[in-house]
Amino acid sequence: MTPRTRTEPRSTPLRSPHQAVGLFLGAAVLAVLIVAPSLAPATFIPRLAIDNPTPFDVNVDVSGGAGGGWIHLGTVARETEGVLEEVADPGPTWVFRFSYAGVDGGELTVPRSELRTSGWLITVPPEVRERLSTEGFEASAR
Numbered sequence: 253m254t255p256r257t258r259t260e261p262r263s264t265p266l267r268s269p270h271q272a273v274g275l276f277l278g279a280a281v282l283a284v285l286i287v288a289p290s291l292a293p294a295t296f297i298p299r300l301a302i303d304n305p306t307p308f309d310v311n312v313d314v315s316g317g318a319g320g321g322w323i324h325l326g327t328v329a330r331e332t333e334g335v336l337e338e339v340a341d342p343g344p345t346w347v348f349r350f351s352y353a354g355v356d357g358g359e360l361t362v363p364r365s366e367l368r369t370s371g372w373l374i375t376v377p378p379e380v381r382e383r384l385s386t387e388g389f390e391a392s393a394r
Contacts, residue, residue: 295341301373302336304328306381307391310357313349316342317361322349328376330392350380352392357383 304310307330313322320342328334344364350357357380367374 297339297341297367297372298337299372300325300336300339300367301333301371302328303333303373303375305331306376306384307331308352308357308381308384308389309392310376310380311351312376313351314339314342315347315349317345317347330394348374350376352384352389355384355387355389 302312302325309327309329311327312325312334314325315322323340323342325336325339326334341364346362346364346367348360348362350359358377360374360377362374
């Protein structure tokens with residue numbers, strides 16, 4: 253006959269609550285240092301007008317330049333002025349990108365100070381019309 257064995261659960265050593273608090277605070281500080289820069293409040297321009305004298309409905313994107321991402325602002329109908337409200341401010345330099353039917357129409361770089369002076373109005377450059385006409389596009393329907 254085999255002797256009976258008795259099993260007892262092995263207790264895990266208790267950790268000091270001070271160690272847990274220290275680890276928690278360290279992780280919290282690290283998270284704040286990593287996440288905080290991306291939580292900076294965005295600034296907005298109340299109104300931006302885009303004058304489109306071309307015969308094309310032009311798509312307009314904006315970027316802060318230097319490899320920044322693009323924000324699609326919308327489409328401005330041919331021979332009209334489109335007004336956009338509450339536009340996110342991409343920084344001291346605004347780079348506008350124009351396109352039509354997926355074809356690049358060109359870019360326009362404008363310092364924020366110049367936009368402010370112009371009353372937050374830009375005009376689609378004539379080069380956009382030339383480039384899109386060269387691509388063989390006909391005027392957008394009215």
